[in-house]
Amino acid sequence: MESRPHVLVFPFPAQGHMIPLLDLTHTLASHGLSLTVLTTPQNQSLLNPLLHTASAEGLRIQPLIIPFPPTQGIPPGCENTGQLPALHLIPLFMYSFKELAQPIEDWFHQQKKSSDGFGPPVCIISDFFLGWTQNTAAKLGIRRIVFHPSGAFAVSIIYSLWKYMPHEQVSSDNDAVYIPDLPHPVSFPKSQISPLLRRYKVLDTIFEFIRYNMDLNVESWGTLINTFYDLEAVYIDNLHRVVSGRPVWSVGPLLPPAVLDAEGTNMIERGKPTSIKESVCLQWLESQKEKSVIYICFGSHAFFSNKQNQEMAAGLEASEESFIWVIRDPPSSMPADEYGVLPQGFEERTKGRGLVIRGWAPQLLILSHPSVGGFLTHCGWNSTLESITSGVPLITWPMTADQYYNAVLVIEYLKVGIRFCEGAATVPNRDDLRIAVKRLMGREGEEMKRAEELMRAGKRAVQEGGSSSKNMED
CATH class of the missing domain: 3.40.50.2000 (Glycogen Phosphorylase B;)
Structure with missing residues (x-):
């Protein structure tokens, strides 16, 4: 069987995060790559439309299903943000995924002996909520590329907020928070800063871990973002500067081919x-x-x-x-x-x-x-x-x-x-x-x-x- 570069894709299990990264997986497979998509048992059905399409088109995409790590505070069976009983559990939910590091390493080493034609991956593409995979990739001697489901303007703001924490200097929810490191002045009322950031506490294990994850994203080998240059050129260029000159690839809009092709008639089911x-x-x-x-x-x-x-x-x-x-x-x-x-x-x-x-x-x-x-x-x-x-x-x-x-x-x-x-x-x-x-x-x-x-x-x-x-x- 022809050897193709093999990439491990790891989406964060939330509707808005999974959809574009699965669209990207299809596109990469169409360019000749072999891909393995990692998820947990409760999310496996969300891969079915992609896997069915891949099979019909002769693309090399396979699932990797790893059990969700039992986590105190997360009800059993809750493996997607849409299944959580309350949104305040999202930080704990994010934190729990770090327990998948060892199973990923074990699978990687098993792939060296595998006869499925995929072999071990040469790269990990993972969601920006999974920054810890940078350390996993480094340990395995492969590259990690961070995927952002948001646009370049929002990502620039998110990186700036986690780096400088300017909202901590503002007391009232109605007062303006000015965002550093953007190509022009931008501010938002404190009330409009992400709850994830506003709940941050120094020395809190979970929130320190999340901030560390954001730092690791900046260290990744490259950044993929669901946007296109003519839409957000100034912010894409700004991101390239913010992430220390590492590659930033705009690869959007990530949508089923029929949406972008006037001749297309059949859309791939999503979500x-x-x-x-x-x-x-x-x-x-x-x-x-x-x-x-x-x-x-x-x-x-x-x-x-x-x-x-x-x-x-x-x-x-x-x-x-x-x-x-x-x-x-x-x-x-x-x-x-x-x-x-x-x-x-x-x-x-x-x-x-x-x-x-x-x-x-x-x-x-x-x-x-x-x-x-x-x-x-x-x-x-x-x-x-x-x-x-x-x-x-x-x-x-x-x-x-x-x-x-x-x-x-x-x-x-x-x-x-x-x-x-x-x-x-x-x-x-x-x-x-x-x-x-x-x-x-x-x-x-x-x-x-x-x-x-x-x-x-x-x-x-x-x-x-x-x-x-x-x-x-x-």
Whole structure:
């Protein structure tokens, strides 16, 4: 069997982290590499679409399933951030993965004797939440490349915050935190700094470990980032300087080929199974006029109270625009009668121009459809990049972590979105929503034109000779 370079890929098990790194795995395999994807038993099913596609296309991708290390404080069976009963457990969850270092080393040495044709890997590509894999790679005598699922602007901010901790010098949540080491002045209210950073305590074992992980990321042999040069050139160049001149490769937008190929018809399934048949969703979209639909979705960790839903529903109804609204059912830890309930009669009154999806939606299918003209989003980077690559402008409602940074990038620097709301617990104003939707869908600003320009730039980046395509070849 032909010998190919073998790479171990290690995603962090969170929806927004896994999806782009699995997309990258498919792309690397298409370039002739052999890849092993490491995950735990509860996450194994998330690899199935990729493995099925690889098998059909004759690509060399195999899974490596290692048991999740038992951790006091993490309920049994919780091996993905979406399974955690509370978000405050994420630091402990991150910390627990260091126990996989020895099993990885054992597997590496077994691969030297393996007859599966893969052999030991020459490189580890791992998520930036898994910085400790830098030490594992060094111990095994191979290279480690850090993968960032966020954009270059947000990553520059994250590195700066962990290095300098400027928020510790600010007492009030409303006061500005100025971010060092960026190519231009940037600040955010302290309340918008990631909870992971704000909870940091000196000499706390878990948080010191997380900060150490961030330091190790800077020491990695190189950095892969899900963005493209024409979108974030100044911040990609800045990252190259921040990480001491080590290579920084922009390899995005990382999306299934059908999204970027006008001839494509079949999308690779990504993430969790959808709650609506794609055929039903497509039929509804086909019944709408071009660029007439506002798509509303807030990611995998946002659950709206009934008060929030009431204002959202009233604003959408008053806008008289067509919409698709994705609503997550609350987890068992939330009172079922206080979350996820829509006003009585809302769906009936908006029938025909409104589609409510409870659970998971085929987001790429929706965003890439010609009838969609806007996206009301939490500004997670995957959603942001998917929207831009589809030529769809955004209405922003960031809620936590890097979402605030992405919203600023979208509004102030890329000029492809408008500000609506901020904060996960904020009850929006129905009139503000009506105005924002009418403005975006009425094409009163430059957002639609900019979105279409950036869509074309994103497609050029991944085509032969484009910036991301060249980086992938390198």
